[in-house]
Amino acid sequence: xxxxxxxxxxxxxxxxxxxxxxxxxxxxxxxxxxxxxxxxxxxxxxxxxxxxxxxxxxxxxxxxxxxxxxxxxxxxxxxxxxxxxxxxxxxxxxxxxxxxxxxxxxxxxxxxxxxxxxxxxxxxxxxxxxxxxxxxxxxxxxxxxxxxxxxxxxxxxxxxxxxxxxxxxxxxxxxxxxxxxxxxxxxxxxxxxxxxxxxxxxxxxxxxxxxxxxxxxxxxxxxxxxxxxxxxxxxxxxxxxxxxxxxxxxxxxxxxxxxxxxxxxxxxxxxxxxxxxxxxxxxxxxxxxxxxxxxxxxxxxxxxxxxxxxxxxxxxxxxxxxxxxxxxxxxxxxxxxxxxxxxxxxxxxxxxxxxxxxxxxxxxxxxxxxxxxxxxxxxxxxxxxxxxxxxxxxxxxxxxxxxxxxxxxxxxxxxxxxxxxxxxxxxxxxx
Amino acid sequence: xxxxxxxxxxxxxxxxxxxxxxxxxxxxxxxxxxxxxxxxxxxxxxxxxxxxxxxxxxxxxxxxxxxxxxxxxxxxxxxxxxxxxxxxxxxxxxxxxxxxxxxxxxxxxxxxxxxxxxxxxxxxxxxxxxxxxxxxxxxxxxxxxxxxxxxxxxxxxxxxxxxxxxxxxxxxxxxxxxxxxxxxxxxxxxxxxxxxxxxxxxxxxxxxxxxxxxxxxxxxxxxxxxxxxxxxxxxxxxxxxxxxxxxxxxxxxxxxxxxxxxxxxxxxxxxxxxxxxxxxxxxxxxxxxxxxxxxxxxxxxxxxxxxx
Numbered sequence: 005x006x007x008x009x010x011x012x013x014x015x016x017x018x019x020x021x022x023x024x025x026x027x028x029x030x031x032x033x034x035x036x037x038x039x040x041x042x043x044x045x046x047x048x049x050x051x052x053x054x055x056x057x058x059x060x061x062x063x064x065x066x067x068x069x070x071x072x073x074x075x076x077x078x079x080x081x082x083x084x085x086x087x088x089x090x091x092x093x094x095x096x097x098x099x100x101x102x103x104x105x106x107x108x109x110x111x112x113x114x115x116x117x118x119x120x121x122x123x124x125x126x127x128x129x130x131x132x133x134x135x136x137x138x139x140x141x142x143x144x145x146x147x148x149x150x151x152x153x154x155x156x157x158x159x160x161x162x163x164x165x166x167x168x169x170x171x172x173x174x175x176x177x178x179x180x181x182x183x184x185x186x187x188x189x190x191x192x193x194x195x196x197x198x199x200x201x202x203x204x205x206x207x208x209x210x211x212x213x214x215x216x217x218x219x220x221x222x223x224x225x226x227x228x229x230x231x232x233x234x235x236x237x238x239x240x241x242x243x244x245x246x247x248x249x250x251x252x253x254x255x256x257x258x259x260x261x262x263x264x265x266x267x268x269x270x271x272x273x274x275x276x277x278x279x280x281x282x283x284x285x286x287x288x289x290x291x292x293x294x295x296x297x298x299x300x301x302x303x304x305x306x307x308x309x310x311x312x313x314x315x316x317x318x319x320x321x322x323x324x325x326x327x328x329x330x331x332x333x334x335x336x337x338x339x340x341x342x343x344x345x346x347x348x349x350x351x352x353x354x355x356x357x358x359x360x361x362x363x364x365x366x367x368x369x370x371x372x373x374x375x376x377x378x379x380x381x382x383x384x385x386x387x388x389x390x391x392x393x394x395x396x397x398x399x400x401x402x403x404x405x406x407x408x409x410x411x412x413x414x415x416x417x418x419x420x421x422x423x424x425x426x427x428x429x430x431x432x433x434x435x
Numbered sequence: 436x437x438x439x440x441x442x443x444x445x446x447x448x449x450x451x452x453x454x455x456x457x458x459x460x461x462x463x464x465x466x467x468x469x470x471x472x473x474x475x476x477x478x479x480x481x482x483x484x485x486x487x488x489x490x491x492x493x494x495x496x497x498x499x500x501x502x503x504x505x506x507x508x509x510x511x512x513x514x515x516x517x518x519x520x521x522x523x524x525x526x527x528x529x530x531x532x533x534x535x536x537x538x539x540x541x542x543x544x545x546x547x548x549x550x551x552x553x554x555x556x557x558x559x560x561x562x563x564x565x566x567x568x569x570x571x572x573x574x575x576x577x578x579x580x581x582x583x584x585x586x587x588x589x590x591x592x593x594x595x596x597x598x599x600x601x602x603x604x605x606x607x608x609x610x611x612x613x614x615x616x617x618x619x620x621x622x623x624x625x626x627x628x629x630x631x632x633x634x635x636x637x638x639x640x641x642x643x644x645x646x647x648x649x650x651x652x653x654x655x656x657x658x659x660x661x662x663x664x665x666x667x668x669x670x671x672x673x674x675x676x677x678x679x680x681x682x683x684x685x686x687x688x689x690x691x692x693x694x695x696x697x698x699x700x701x702x703x704x705x706x707x708x709x710x711x712x713x714x715x716x717x718x719x720x721x722x723x724x725x726x727x728x729x730x731x732x733x734x735x736x737x738x739x740x741x742x743x
C-alpha cells in the first residue's frame with residue numbers, strides 16, 4: 005500500500021487569512037453578468053418542496069414531485085409569479101417528522117426559500133408545522149389531515165389545495181349507511197391521519213343512525229395483516245378500510261383471502277390502493293366494492309377539459325398510469341393538491357404584490373381573503389371554497405365502484421355536504 | 436371469531452413467518468458460526484432476493500409459475516455471488532476484524548438499500564404466486580342436535596402458504612445434510628472450530644469464508660423469494676427480518692443450526708399468536724424481552740455451547 009504524505013495538515017493563521025482575503029476579493033469582483041439586471045425583482049421565487057422521496061410515503065412523493073414540476077413548468081411558461089421565475093427546491097424528508105422539521109429549517113435558513121410546500125403524511129406535517137411557525141415561513145401542506153382546520157397548528161400553515169378527512173368522511177357517510185349497510189367496522193392506520201378517520205367517520209356514521217362495531221388500528225409500517233382481521237365482528241355489514249404505506253397491496257390481498265368472497269361490503273379510501281393497479285393479481289375480489297377518490301383515477305365519461313389538460317401535462321394516461329410506463333400507477337386521488345396549491349400560491353403572491361420575505365404576512369392575508377375557486381385549469385379537481393379562518397379548502401368528493409377492473413364514478417357529493425362548523429379562527433392570531 | 440378457529444388461524448399465520456424466519460436466521464447463524472462475523476447487511480440480502488425475484492418474474496413472463504421457478508434459482512445465485520464478492524473485496528481486506536466488519540456491513544446495508552431505491556424505486560411490487568388456492572378450514576361447533584361442521588369466516592390458508600412451509604423445511608434439511616454429510620460441510624465445520632488449525636491442514640480458509648458468506652446471503656434471498664408472492668418486494672423490507680434473525684440467533688445460540696431453527700419456530704409462532712390475540716407490538720416486546728433474559732441467564736443461547 006502506498007503511504008500518503010504524512011505531514012500534519014496544518015492551517016496557519018496567515019494561510020487562512022490569505023484564503024479569506026482572496027475569496028472576499030473574488031466575491032467583490034464578480035462580474036456584472038452574475039447579478040440580475042433588475043436587481044432583486046428577477047431573482048426566482050424559491051419554493052421549498054418537502055417531498056417524501058424515501059420512507060413509507062415514497063410512492064406518493066414521486067408523484068407529488070411530478071405534479072409539482074409540471075405545475076411549476078406551466079407557471080414559468082406563463083411568465084412566472086409577479087414576473088419572476090419559480091424555482092422548486094426539493095428536499096427529502098424521509099417521511100419522518102423529525103427530519104421534516106429539519107427540512108423546513110433548511111428551507112428558511114440555508115436555501116432562502118420564500119415558502120415551504122408539499123407535505124403529505126400527517127405526522128410529518130404535525131412535526132414540521134410548529135418549526136415553520138417559529139421561523140415565520142408560510143407552510144402550504146397537501147395532507148388531507150384535519151390538523152389544519154382543527155386549530156392545532158398555526159397561522160403560517162395553510163391547506164388550500166386538498167380537502168380534509170373530516171369533510172370527506174362526513175360527506176360520504178350517508179352514502180355508506182344508505183346503500184351499503186349500517187353496521188360498520190373500521191380498519192385504519194395507527195397515526196394522526198388514521199385517527200381522523202376513526203374519530204370523524206364514527207361520528208358521521210352515528211349521526212346517520214348507523215353503528216360502529218369495532219375500530220382496528222394497524223401500525224402504518226406493518227407488512228402482514230391477516231392477523232388483525234379476526235377482530236372484525238361477524239355481524240359487520242360494511243368494512244371501512246383505509247391503509248397507507250408500502251404494504252397496501254398486501255393489505256387488500258389478504259383482506260380478500262380472509263373473507264374468500266363471503267365477507268361484508270367493502271368501502272375503502274383510495275389510499276388503500278394508491279400507486280397500485282386495480283387489476284393486480286389477487287385483487288379480483290374488489291370487483292363491486294366502493295372507494296372514495298379525491299379525483300377519479302380513470303378518465304370518466306363526463307371528464308372535464310381541465311382534467312384532460314392536467315393529465316396530459318403531468319404525464320398520466322386515462323387509466324391513471326404514467327404515459328411512459330403503464331405499470332407505474334399514479335397517486336391520482338391526492339396529487340392534484342400540489343398543482344392546485346401552487347396556483348393558490350401564485351394567486352396570493354400576485355394579489356399581495358409579494359416581493360420578498362418581508363411580505364410573507366401580506367401573502368398569508370391574501371390567501372385568507374380567498375373564497376371561491378372555480379373549476380378551471382388551475383383547479384382541475386373541481387370547484388372549491390376556501391375558509392380563511394380555518395385555513396382549509398372544501399370541495400366535492402367522489403365515490404367510485406370497481407367494475408370490470410376499472411374505477412367507475414358512481415356518486416359525487418356537493419361542496420356543501422362537506423361543511424362543518426369552524427373550530428378555529430387563525431386570522432385572530434398574531435403573525 | 437371464536438377462540439378455537441382464531442387460535443388455529445394464528446398458528447397457521449405464525450408458521451409461515453417461522454418458516455421464512457428460519458431460513459433467514461440460519462443464513463445469519465452460519466455466517467456468524469463459521470466466520471465470527473456479524474453481518475448487519477443480512478436483511479438487505481433478503482430484500483435483494485425479493486427485488487431480483489420481481490425482476491426475474493417480470494423478464495420471464497408467461498405463466499406465473501415459470502417466472503417464480505426461475506426466480507427461485509436465479510435470485511439466490513445472484514445474491515450469493517454478490518455477497519461472496521463483497522466478502523473478497525471488503526471483509527477479507529479488514530481481516531474479519533469484528534468491529535470493522537460491523538461498520539463495513541452497515542455501510543454495505545446502506546449501499547444496497549440506496550442503490551435499490553435508485554434503480555428499482557420506492558414502491559412495493561408484487562410477484563404472482565405460482566399457485567394459491569384458498570383453502571377454507573372447517574371447525575366443529577356444538578349446536579342443537581349434536582356436533583356439526585361449519586366454516587368460520589376467515590379461517591383459511593392458501594396452498595401457497597403450505598408450500599412455503601414445506602419448502603423451508605426441505606431447504607433446512609438440505610443445509611443440515613450439507614453441513615453434516617458432505618466434504619464441504621466438513622471443511623466448514625473445521626474452519627469454524629479452529630481457523631488456524633484448518634489453515635495448517637491446507638484448507639483454503641479464505642475461499643471457505645467467501646463460500647459461507649455467499650451461502651448465508653443466498654439463504655436469505657431464497658427466503659425472500661418464497662415470501663414475495665405473499666408480501667411485496669420493497670426496498671425497506673430488510674429491516675424486520677434482520678431484527679428478528681438476530682433475536683432468533685441469540686435465543687437459539689450463536690452458530691447452532693438446530694437452535695436457530697427451534698428459536699425461529701418459537702418466535703414465529705409466538706409472534707403470530709400473540710399478535711392475533713393481543714397486539715403485534717406486544718409480540719415484539721416479548722421477543723425482545725426474551726433476548727434480554729437469554730443474554731442474562733444463558734448467554735450462549737438455548738442450544739449454544741460456551742464460546743472457546
